């Protein structure tokens with residue numbers, strides 16, 4: 545099909561939740577590049593919104609999945625699943641968690657995290673501890689409870705009344721957080737770098753205070769690592785930058801490199817609140833999805849991709865700061881590793897995004913003035929140099 549035919553089909557049959565999309569459809573991918581219906585190559589600095597960490601069609605990833613598809617795709621949670629057990633072990637051995645549960649998406653992993661926080665207090669005989677504190681400008685997903693958790697009015701407005709029991713405090717506001725914690729607080733949930741709302745990092749002092757408040761008040765600390773996790777920030781998990789360990793954290797996005805999977809990860813004291821029957825899933829952790837997760841860990845290790853994210857990430861940030869000095873068109877460069885945000889001095893993010901698209905670069909734009917850069921973890925210095933040249937031309 546050509547692009548025009550695809551667009552017509554979409555406009556006739558697909559629910560209009562995404563509106564007018566960027567007018568392109570990709571039919572093939574390889575490494576840093578995506579190829580459209582005309583065979584034109586685009587350099588991918590968005591990675592499917594922080595999903596395809598290995599780049600496109602990584603040969604080892606493809607062959608692992610092919611082999612799994614030829615063996616078995618799905619068996620259900622009625623039976624033991626080798627890949628599921630092995631991927632849980634991988635995550636536990638490389639993180640602060642003792643136990644893992646697999647879901648199919650980020651939102652679903654967060655739902656599991658909030659259910660776990662509630663049942664933890666319920667089983668301790670404190671059912672009144674059933675409320676969550678999250679941050680304004682956060683993003684935690686699109687299900688009803690995760691929309692209530694998400695501190696952005698635009699996602700909540702049409703869905704009132706929202707799931708009750710959520711309050712929001714501004715990021716890095718320790719006093720507001722202290723004032724919000726009370727005898728009903730079950731958990732504090734936060735992203736360490738708010739991604740969707742424009743790459744806003746939490747301060748180390750703030751995160752340490754969240755940790756201290758949680759420990760002091762028997763409140764669970766939930767870190768949403770759906771975007772920041774799996775090497776994106778230059779460490780396997782972003783909490784490693786902060787010198788703290790969460791009680792619960794969630795993963796999705798890059799965990800399956802594009803095969804849908806989410807993970808709810810917790811320390812034993814919290815995880816043990818789930819007894820048989822308290823939570824469940826049909827697809828979650830099936831042999832195919834967990835094969836993808838295992839292949840991601842495998843390739844991360846073989847190709848030192850987390851280390852690459854740290855190295856190339858700081859190279860990228862340096863180059864962006866150089867552009868800031870040179871052009872005067874950049875107000876601020878934020879983020880860690882390969883999760884970077886560029887706030888422009890003028891509200892021209894959409895325009896710059898379009899200009900880069902015309903040069904065959906894919907990036908994100910948040911609001912009117914923030915560029916969002918999330919290249920695959922395989923990105924090289926050379927890829928960065930070419931991108932910086934293109935961005936400079938677009939800013940001129």
Ligand SMILES: *Cc1c(COP(=O)(O)O)cnc(C)c1O
Nearest residue numbers: 649650651683684685768770771
């Ligand atoms: C993308 C994202 C989610 C939602 O994940 P889905 O797989 O779209 O449900 C939740 N939290 C954060 C921080 C995210 O970036």
